[in-house]
Each structure stands twice: as structure tokens, then as C-alpha cells.
Amino acid sequence: xxxxxxxxxVDGYRPPENKGGAEDYVxxxxxxxxxxxxxxxxxxxxxxFPDQEPVKGIPYQVPARRIRAFRTNDxxxxxxxxxxxGRQYSLNIRSDVDVVVQYGRLDINxxxxxxxxxxxxxx
Amino acid sequence: xxxxxxxxxVDGYRPPENKGGAEDYVxxxxxxxxxxxxxxxxxxxxxxFPDQEPVKGIPYQVPARRIRAFRTNDxxxxxxxxxxxGRQYSLNIRSDVDVVVQYGRLDINxxxxxxxxxxxxxx
Amino acid sequence: xxxxxxxxxVDGYRPPENKGGAEDYVxxxxxxxxxxxxxxxxxxxxxxFPDQEPVKGIPYQVPARRIRAFRTNDxxxxxxxxxxxGRQYSLNIRSDVDVVVQYGRLDINxxxxxxxxxxxxxx
Amino acid sequence: xxxxxxxxxVDGYRPPENKGGAEDYVxxxxxxxxxxxxxxxxxxxxxxFPDQEPVKGIPYQVPARRIRAFRTNDxxxxxxxxxxxGRQYSLNIRSDVDVVVQYGRLDINxxxxxxxxxxxxxx
Numbered sequence: 001x002x003x004x005x006x007x008x009x010v011d012g013y014r015p016p017e018n019k020g021g022a023e024d025y026v027x028x029x030x031x032x033x034x035x036x037x038x039x040x041x042x043x044x045x046x047x048x049f050p051d052q053e054p055v056k057g058i059p060y061q062v063p064a065r066r067i068r069a070f071r072t073n074d075x076x077x078x079x080x081x082x083x084x085x086g087r088q089y090s091l092n093i094r095s096d097v098d099v100v101v102q103y104g105r106l107d108i109n110x111x112x113x114x115x116x117x118x119x120x121x122x123x
Numbered sequence: 124x125x126x127x128x129x130x131x132x133v134d135g136y137r138p139p140e141n142k143g144g145a146e147d148y149v150x151x152x153x154x155x156x157x158x159x160x161x162x163x164x165x166x167x168x169x170x171x172f173p174d175q176e177p178v179k180g181i182p183y184q185v186p187a188r189r190i191r192a193f194r195t196n197d198x199x200x201x202x203x204x205x206x207x208x209g210r211q212y213s214l215n216i217r218s219d220v221d222v223v224v225q226y227g228r229l230d231i232n233x234x235x236x237x238x239x240x241x242x243x244x245x246x
Numbered sequence: 247x248x249x250x251x252x253x254x255x256v257d258g259y260r261p262p263e264n265k266g267g268a269e270d271y272v273x274x275x276x277x278x279x280x281x282x283x284x285x286x287x288x289x290x291x292x293x294x295f296p297d298q299e300p301v302k303g304i305p306y307q308v309p310a311r312r313i314r315a316f317r318t319n320d321x322x323x324x325x326x327x328x329x330x331x332g333r334q335y336s337l338n339i340r341s342d343v344d345v346v347v348q349y350g351r352l353d354i355n356x357x358x359x360x361x362x363x364x365x366x367x368x369x
Numbered sequence: 370x371x372x373x374x375x376x377x378x379v380d381g382y383r384p385p386e387n388k389g390g391a392e393d394y395v396x397x398x399x400x401x402x403x404x405x406x407x408x409x410x411x412x413x414x415x416x417x418f419p420d421q422e423p424v425k426g427i428p429y430q431v432p433a434r435r436i437r438a439f440r441t442n443d444x445x446x447x448x449x450x451x452x453x454x455g456r457q458y459s460l461n462i463r464s465d466v467d468v469v470v471q472y473g474r475l476d477i478n479x480x481x482x483x484x485x486x487x488x489x490x491x492x
Contacts, residue, residue, distance in 0.1 A: 001492045010157045010190065010225035034379045034417060034459040048157060048190045067379065067417045067459040090157045090190040100490050102379035119490050121223050121242050123124045133280045133313065133348035171280060171313045213280040213313040244346050244365050246247045256403045256436065256471035294403060294436045336403040336436040367469050367488050369370045
């Protein structure tokens with residue numbers, strides 16, 4: 001096995017991008033997907049909100065034997081869906097082959113950055 | 124499956140709210156519960172302490188297909204139970220349908236914030 | 247089930263206690279054990295090192311329905327064993343009843359604190 | 370059981386080493402492997418990238434009953450493979466006996482350090 005087919009990221013929350021004293025870093029969230037298989041992974045992303053119906057089935061691909069990452073402000077991935085800065089949401093990331101998913105957030109809202117990292121949850 | 128029915132948060136600890144140099148953030152803890160099911164989740168929260176009997180069965184609801192979050196100083200949730208700043212406690216979060224639970228803490232006790240994030244533990 | 251009987255903390259490392267600009271916090275590591283059972287948990291702690299044989303079977307108790315925590319500089323727990331500041335070690339925490347174990351570190355080596363938190367690993 | 374035989378670290382990323390105001394710490398990543406068995410663990414490390422084929426089978430040993438750690442800029446481990454600062458990669462750590470794997474990163478890109486810690490993922 002090379003991971004799982006369904007992963008949950010509960011605490012999605014976009015930090016501001018350019019506030020604070022950071023010179024080299026930009027505040028962001030990043031979803032990283034590792035595909036150790038010899039086939040491409042066809043991924044679908046469902047986005048859940050506190051106060052509206054989920055947006056389901058956003059497509060994403062990870063080539064065979066690659067790690068690929070996207071930021072949550074990437075309109076090539078999320079297209080019509082704008083995940084606003086400061087709004088809570090969750091992700092369910094579903095793949096047709098086993099993958100491993102990790103989430104990272106870098107917050108530079110103050111003069112010094114704060115990191116947050118969690119593995120996704122899989123069952 | 125969309126998660127588990129029982130989750131543990133071991134390290135509950137409320138940071139001070141307004142100390143330090145933060146302008147945009149308030150020190151807090153937050154419990155986030157993702158319900159990907161088509162039924163409402165009826166949740167019960169048990170609070171464990173170092174030195175007294177647990178307080179059990181605090182009710183909370185998460186609507187179908189929603190992420191909901193509460194802070195540990197929310198008296199609408201905890202009602203008579205005051206979780207004091209600086210006191211250690213643990214939570215067991217039990218649901219009648221599968222959910223995924225994550226915990227976050229933002230500490231602004233000093234001039235710059237410190238993040239802490241963990242998935243709950245489920246068995 | 248209320249957790250597991252064996253937990254691993256891989257990255258044990260005591261930070262300095264009083265360096266940096268912290269006024270309210272003391273640099274420390276903390277091991278937190280949640281016992282939701284109606285019986286006392288009899289715990290044994292094994293300490294592993296990079297370059298010497300492990301020290302095994304340090305006893306610890308967690309009363310029924312309680313969360314208990316100890317710091318790694320607590321000589322009441324570790325007695326003859328001094329875990330030096332800045333030395334790498336790992337812990338295996340074994341209990342006769344199911345418990346949940348979390349690890350936290352607060353580093354104040356610089357002017358602002360840095361948090362680190364992980365669940366233990368259980369199998 | 371003393372862990373698992375295969376672990377994934379998705380978010381590998383080397384921070385700069387000497388930037389920022391840190392005096393006592395050097396920015397780094399560290400992989401920690403705990404071997405609680407009575408036999409030596411023969412480990413092989415596979416490194417995955419966003420844009421090239423993986424480098425597989427880098428050998429590493431952990432003696433019986435020891436915790437061992439290596440930094441990702443350690444050329445004794447990675448030999449010909451230079452993991453560049455600021456480049457994304459992932460690791461699959463495979464062992465012939467059960468081990469537990471944790472990942473840590475210390476970023477001192479700004480005046481104050483930021484910690485990141487996760488258990489590896491095992492299946």
C-alpha cells in the first residue's frame with residue numbers, strides 16, 4: 001500500500017498574504033499529495049463550509065512517482081471557487097489510487113511567521 | 124466511512140486572550156468538527172480534568188455536509204462549565220455519525236503568536 | 247476502547263528553561279496521559295537514547311477518569327535519570343489499560359516562544 | 370509490535386541554515402527513527418520530487434534499542450544527492466523491522482524560529 005484513497009483536512013483557513021514583516025515568505029496554505037504508484041493519480045477535491053452546501057469534485061492530477069502541491073489561492077485548481085482569506089472550510093481529497101496527503105499553513109500576520117502542519121486524516 | 128464516532132483531544136489548555144502584541148488575532152482554542160454525512164451529527168462532549176470528576180454529555184450539533192467550530196470559551200456550548208485560562212483538561216468528543224475532529228490553539232502570550240494544531244485521536 | 251496500551255514519542259528533546267524573553271512561560275516538555283477508564287492506569291515509561299542502552303520501566307500512575315501530565319525535568323518521575331537539556335531521546339509509554347498520549351514542547355530559546363505538539367504514535 | 374515497516378514524510382523542505390536572528394539554533398530538517406527491537410534496523414530511503422524520477426534505496430542503519438536521527442543536509446547519508454534549500458520533496462522510509470518515524474523542521478528565516486513537527490504516515 002502507498003497510502004489511502006480518501007483524506008480529510010478539517011482546518012482549512014487562508015491567512016493574509018503580505019502582512020507583517022516577512023521578506024522571503026508569503027502567507028499561504030499548501031496541500032501536498034504524494035503519489036508513489038506507477039500510475040497517475042486522478043484526484044477529486046470536495047470543499048465543505050460552515051454555512052453553505054459543499055462544492056464537490058474539483059479535479060486534480062498527480063503524475064506517477066511524484067509529489068505535487070497546490071496553494072489554496074490557486075485559481076488554476078479552484079477556478080470559480082474563491083476561498084476567501086479568513087474563512088473556515090474543510091477538504092475531502094479523494095483519489096483513484098493510494099496517496100498520502102499533508103497540509104501546511106504559513107501565517108505572517110505578525111512580524112514573525114507561525115507554522116502549522118498536519119497530516120490529513122484518512123480512514 | 125467519513126471519519127470516526129469517538130475522538131480524543133488530550134492537551135486542552137486555554138491561552139490568555141488579549142496579551143502580547145497581536146492586533147488582529149485573539150488568543151483562543153478551537154475545536155473543529157467536519158460532518159460529511161447527509162444526516163445531522165448529534166455530538167456529546169466529555170471534559171476530563173487532572174483533579175476532579177469529568178463533566179459529561181455536553182450537547183453539540185453539526186448539520187449535514189457542514190464544518191462547524193466552537194471556541195472553548197463559548198458559554199453557549201459549555202454553559203455552566205467555565206474552562207479557566209491556564210487550566211489543563213482533555214476532551215472526548217462522541218458523535219452518532221462519523222465525523223473528523225481537529226484542534227487548534229493560537230497563543231499570543233508574547234509579542235508574536237504561536238500556533239498549535241493536532242488532529243484528534245480516534246480509535 | 248479508550249485509546250491504546252502502548253505509545254511512542256520519538257522526538258524527545260528538552261529545551262532550555264529560562265532563556266529568551268518569556269516572562270510567563272518556562273521552556274519545557276510535557277507528556278500528557280488521558281485515562282477515561284474506571285480503573286487506575288499503571289504506566290511504565292521506557293527511555294531510548296542514541297548512544298546507550300534504554301532505561302526501562304519507570305512507573306507512573308493515572309487515576310481513573312483523569313488527565314495527568316508530567317514534565318521531563320520532573321525528578322519525582324524520572325528519579326535517578328537526568329534527561330539533559332539538548333539531548334535527543336525517545337519514549338515508549340506502556341499502560342495496563344487503554345490511554346491516549348500527547349506530547350508538547352515549548353521552546354523559549356529566542357525572544358518568542360515556539361510550540362511543538364504531536365500525538366504519540368500507537369500501534 | 371514496535372511500529373511499522375514503511376513511513377511517508379510528505380512535506381520535505383530544507384529551510385535556510387543561517388539566516389535570521391538565531392544564535393543557538395541552525396535552521397534544519399531532521400528525520401528521527403526509533404528502533405525498539407533487539408535487532409538492527411536496515412532502512413532504505415526513497416526520495417520523491419515534483420519534477421523528476423525518484424531516487425530510491427539510500428541505505429541507513431539504526432542499531433537495536435536506539436533512536437537515531439539525521440539531517441537532510443547530511444552528505445554521509447545522502448551522498449551524491451543534494452536536497453537543495455527551498456525545494457519540495459517527499460520521503461518513503463522502509464525498514465526490515467518495525468520502527469517509528471518522526472519529522473521535524475526548524476525555520477529561522479526570520480528573527481524568531483518556527484517549529485514544525487509531524488509523525489510520519491504509516492499504513
